[in-house]
Structures are given as C-alpha cells and as structure tokens.
Amino acid sequence: MNFLDTLFDHMDTWRHLPSYQLERRADLFFSLYLTEVLQAKLGFPIAKQLIPEFPIRKGTIDEKRPKFEHNQSFKVDYLAFSANFDTAILIELKTDDSSRRFDQDQYLIQAQEKPFAELLAGVVQLFQATSAKPKYLALLKLLETIKQIQLPKQQLSQINITTQVTQCLKVYIQPNGTGHEIINFHDFAKTVQKYSDPLSQRFAQSLYQWSTIKAGFVK
Numbered sequence: 001m002n003f004l005d006t007l008f009d010h011m012d013t014w015r016h017l018p019s020y021q022l023e024r025r026a027d028l029f030f031s032l033y034l035t036e037v038l039q040a041k042l043g044f045p046i047a048k049q050l051i052p053e054f055p056i057r058k059g060t061i062d063e064k065r066p067k068f069e070h071n072q073s074f075k076v077d078y079l080a081f082s083a084n085f086d087t088a089i090l091i092e093l094k095t096d097d098s099s100r101r102f103d104q105d106q107y108l109i110q111a112q113e114k115p116f117a118e119l120l121a122g123v124v125q126l127f128q129a130t131s132a133k134p135k136y137l138a139l140l141k142l143l144e145t146i147k148q149i150q151l152p153k154q155q156l157s158q159i160n161i162t163t164q165v166t167q168c169l170k171v172y173i174q175p176n177g178t179g180h181e182i183i184n185f186h187d188f189a190k191t192v193q194k195y196s197d198p199l200s201q202r203f204a205q206s207l208y209q210w211s212t213i214k215a216g217f218v219k
Contacts, residue, residue, distance in 0.1 A: 045083035057122030185211035
C-alpha cells in the first residue's frame with residue numbers, strides 16, 4: 001500500500017462528508033510550506049517559527065462583552081512573524097470557501113486593530129485564569145524563545161511583555177478568492193509543487209482538487 005496516496009485519497013473523499021473537518025487534518029501539511037508562501041505573498045522575509053491555535057482573549061479585543069466571556073478566547077489557526085519580528089501575522093485556514101464566518105472575521109479585525117503587546121497581555125491573563133496551566137505555560141515559553149515576552153525565574157505573575165511588533169496583519173488561506181489578504185489554494189500549490197518529493201507533489205495535487213471541486217459536490 002502507498003500510504004501517502006492513501007492518506008490524501010482519504011482527505012480528498014472524506015472532506016465531502018457532513019462532519020469531517022479537513023482543516024484539522026490538513027493544517028500540519030500547510031504548515032510545512034507556510035513561511036515560504038507568506039514570504040511570496042507579503043514580499044518580506046518570514047521567521048521560521050509558527051504558533052498554531054494562538055489564543056485571542058475576548059475581553060482584550062472587546063471590553064463591552066459580558067464579563068463572563070472576558071477570559072474566553074477564540075483561536076487563530078497560525079501566528080507568524082516577519083523575520084525581524086516587527087510584524088505579526090494572524091492566519092486563518094479555510095478548506096471550504098463557505099466556512100468563512102462574519103463573527104470570526106470580526107474577531108480578526110478587532111485583534112488586528114489592537115497593539116500586539118495587548119494581545120500578548122491577554123495570553124498572560126488567560127494563563128492566570130485557566131486550569132490548563134501546563135499547556136499555557138508551554139505557549140508562554142515558546143513566546144519567550146522568540147523574545148515576545150520575558151518570564152521571571154520565580155513569580156509567574158510578573159511576566160514582562162517585550163515584543164517589538166509594530167504592526168499586525170491578517171491573512172486568509174482558502175480554496176478560492178483574490179485580494180491582498182487572501183492566499184488561494186492555487187497559489188499555495190505553486191510553491192508546494194516546486195519541490196519534487198512525493199509528499200509535496202501529492203499535496204499539490206490535492207490542493208488543486210480542493211480549489212476546483214467544492215466540498216459536498218461529488219460526481
């Protein structure tokens with residue numbers, strides 16, 4: 001059995017089924033090429049570090065929300081940075097054009113309009129409020145390795161925000177569409193297919209299929 005072909009054949013077929021979330025299965029493959037694709041789209045070097053499922057604290061971007069929602073969060077599929085770390089990039093992956101949601105778009109707009117230091121302060125507040133502290137601590141340590149925050153040696157209540165980010169961009173990766181904030185699958189595949197290895201070639205094949213055949217429309 002060719003496991004690579006079988007893997008992508010499953011995704012090609014199963015994405016048409018009612019509850020199958022292709023994004024959650026394919027996001028790792030997108031991550032392999034994402035920095036290079038972003039660089040081609042945005043025109044400046046991109047840092048190699050990516051943070052998946054980056055949490056945005058709802059109370060940070062909208063203080064008018066009910067108090068009980070303030071320490072809830074929505075997740076950005078990937079957070080990336082420019083190579084000099086003066087730009088943060090909030091990236092949303094959609095494998096179905098119809099899955100773009102107004103409320104999610106609004107969250108991203110609100111997040112983009114906030115100073116990035118405030119988004120990081122929101123992560124610290126989530127850490128302080130959550131019972132899932134080990135995973136949030138892992139996130140904080142990752143942010144520290146790229147000099148976005150500084151963790152004290154003892155009291156974690158005194159976390160310093162050290163980011164040098166001066167602007168925040170948002171990018172959508174989706175099957176179709178054009179615009180300065182959109183990377184469609186056809187353009188994404190152009191980067192992927194430059195690599196001759198079997199994984200890249202097979203992924204590019206699926207990307208073209210996902211962009212031309214709408215989910216649910218099976219012949």
